Amino acid sequence: MNYQRAIGGGLLLIATATASASGQMAPRLGIYAGGMMLRVQSEVAGRVESMTDQVLVGEAVYTRGFLLAEGLYAQGRLTPAGGAPRDLVEARGFAGVRIFRMLSIKGGPQIRAVALPSGTRRRIFWEVRTRIEAPIAGIVGAYAEGWTAMAGRSNIDEHVDKAHGAEAAVTARVPGLPVWGKLGYRVEFAGFDQGLRSETVDGITLSIGVGLR
């Protein structure tokens, strides 16, 4: 794992070092809407249950000076293999600061609720996220974001051991128009009850939005 972190750090360093001060990476004020192909894999005592579906996603970002805020809402149905679909709602809201043009830190809650046969399971993670943004080519930019949960809570009888995740996306602006597009990938891992259970969530997001620069 150490060499992987070293490689990851090196890649971040390269991306940061070669980034120019010019280039628009994200809108100052933007609203995105799109869809997410989501997969949730739950592992309990070596048994893996996988649920997949398409989820609708709405996202808003706002930057003013070095302050930033963003929110996300996703809603859909997860379909387990050979089981009944389960409703999913996910929401998060973050506030943070842009330390310099390419690096920002933000924090806030992420809530994910899934309707189970026994009732609704709601988990809330208090996350701290770090994002590196870099312009790639003119109207195209990319970012990579990593996060870890500083605290977690669930409304059912389970203990949140740890949770962390990462996200990467490529953003593009339509020349001459305030229209933005985003293709992103996110992956999260959470451990519960002293390692008895774990959950991995990953998905591809494709969204378009309107954004002011």
Add this chain to the structure above:
Amino acid sequence: MRGRDAGRAAMVAALMLVGAALLRAQQNPLIDQGVVAYDNLDFETTADLMRRALKSPVTLEVSEQGRALGYLGASEFFLGHRDAAVLAFRDMARLDARMRLDPLLFPPDVQRIYDEARRTVRIVQAEVPDEAELRMGQTVLPIRIIANSQQTIVVTLARESGEDRVTLYSGSITDSLDLTWDGRVGGGNTARSGKYALQVASLSGGRAFRTVKVPLQVTLERQDTLPFPRAPEQSQYLPERSLAGPLKGVVRGFAMGILAIGLPAAMGADTRAMIGPLVVGGAISTSGLVGLLAHPGGRPIESNITYNRRIRETWQRRVDSLTVENRRRRENVRLTIRAESPVVQQGVNP
């Protein structure tokens, strides 16, 4: 001081005496004596005195000549010498196109003879200011043509050599005609410095029988134009395109793309059947390459483009400003025109 004042007074008195003598020389006493004889109806004496005055070696002014010829013609008329009267009146009419007998001094019979004589003499005069300054496009040179009888004239202005000829008027004149010259000659060009001549030709049967020529000394004054600034050297411009940006984009794209591909592994997640990282990582990596291919000549450097445009615009502004200033200077052309005494020539074609 008294002695000096007395000297001054003596000098003034001497000058007055000299002036009076000169005046007397021009106002021949024979004419005054002839006028007295005419008033006494002594026409023979009048005619004799006037002839002597006209033959006098002292040059008479034109007005005095006219006065003498008028009394001579009237005397001859009253003496029954009609032809002699007509000859005297013709000579009088030739002196000045505006010359007329005073109706208070001479009776209608005499006036009638004079008018007959005047109609047989066709003269024309041109009046031009002795000195005039003409601003091109703003002021003009006034020219007055005076004729003693109806006739056809052609008024031209040309260099003494005949070049740069411009016709100011061609047609008939009865009494007087006001013309102007705007300082332009043939082809609409501004007159050059040098000797020009205003010619008024009286025509008969299409041929000039008498030409009045007024020599004009023309001096052209024009402000120098300012030189234009040299166009900025190529070395003053900064490069407007650079490949560094697209190349860095490729490097960044690859770094971020590989980072995206490695995210599941970094999270300790099972990477099997995860095509998401490959799709997104590949898209990020490819976008850098696309950026390079989209700008094979390099990406525009906006700051340098702005800098270069500022250099070009600054130079262009100076050129435009000088163009306006030079146009103003070119248009600010003055002609100083000095007219000399008219010369009468017989039979010179315009």
